Amino acid sequence: MALTRQEKNSSEQAHARKSAGAVRLPEPGWRLRLLVLTQLVAIVIVASWVFPVSRGWWDQLDVAAFRFFNGSLNLGEWWQIFWAAANHRITDVFSGTLLVLLVLSWLWGRPREEQNMMCASFGALLLVMGAVIISLHPLIIKWIGFARASPTLVLDDVMWLDKLVPWIDAKVADRSSFPGDHAFILASFALFFWFLGPRRIAILALTMAVVFNLPRLVGGAHWLTDGLIGGAIPALLVVSWLLATPLGYYLARMFLPLVKLLVALIPKPLRIPEHRS
Numbered sequence: 001m002a003l004t005r006q007e008k009n010s011s012e013q014a015h016a017r018k019s020a021g022a023v024r025l026p027e028p029g030w031r032l033r034l035l036v037l038t039q040l041v042a043i044v045i046v047a048s049w050v051f052p053v054s055r056g057w058w059d060q061l062d063v064a065a066f067r068f069f070n071g072s073l074n075l076g077e078w079w080q081i082f083w084a085a086a087n088h089r090i091t092d093v094f095s096g097t098l099l100v101l102l103v104l105s106w107l108w109g110r111p112r113e114e115q116n117m118m119c120a121s122f123g124a125l126l127l128v129m130g131a132v133i134i135s136l137h138p139l140i141i142k143w144i145g146f147a148r149a150s151p152t153l154v155l156d157d158v159m160w161l162d163k164l165v166p167w168i169d170a171k172v173a174d175r176s177s178f179p180g181d182h183a184f185i186l187a188s189f190a191l192f193f194w195f196l197g198p199r200r201i202a203i204l205a206l207t208m209a210v211v212f213n214l215p216r217l218v219g220g221a222h223w224l225t226d227g228l229i230g231g232a233i234p235a236l237l238v239v240s241w242l243l244a245t246p247l248g249y250y251l252a253r254m255f256l257p258l259v260k261l262l263v264a265l266i267p268k269p270l271r272i273p274e275h276r277s
Helices: 005-020 032-050 052-075 077-086 090-107 112-144 181-196 199-211 214-219 224-243 247-265
Strands: none
Touching: 032 052, 032 224, 052 077, 052 214, 052 224, 077 214, 090 112, 090 181, 090 199, 112 181, 112 224, 112 247, 181 199, 181 224, 214 224, 224 247
């Protein structure tokens, strides 16, 4: 039986999506199993960090991780220069550029309507992330009253990158290192792609999250748990509530008209290529 024009177009678009890798857009329904699982994981990890019985293990892990990463600076001058450069502010521009390229590759070749919804979903993530970044640090420090300094300011026998490589302005200390905003942003992007796919983009985003958090550990500006407890866990909560509940769908629908307007204003040769039948 011959396919109708609409069926043929739908079949070709489905094939294009499969070729580019499956993407799961936000839905108006609930993904309860995923939501419950992520909340339980977050609760268990945070509880183990808060309760005195198990907190000592986390503190030992923090010190051991710092000694391992910071101690690696003994490997030589070239190693010190590399990590000093990695801790310079310009590296944040580099990592941000890579994230933009990752988003572009995520959108590349999708049907236009799907691209628009993907951009709107990403806009919803940025909105919630911004709200969390603005509120999380004051919440923890002013309301809960928890604050701690970087390991470089607390521990002895520290290798100071800014002294080893004085001609590079490397970040090596912070009097209020918790929570890790840098880790939160990177983890949020990685989990966003992990929830929505495709898997290859998610793996790249996760790799970037790990790699671009390493300089803070080597230089000693952050403890390991600044990133794990103060960054990855809030990111897990944000992304799960955004994508495992209707919240992400309705926020994306709110952003969709703006996305369509912006796309219409971009000259056609500069638009992200879409799949054409």
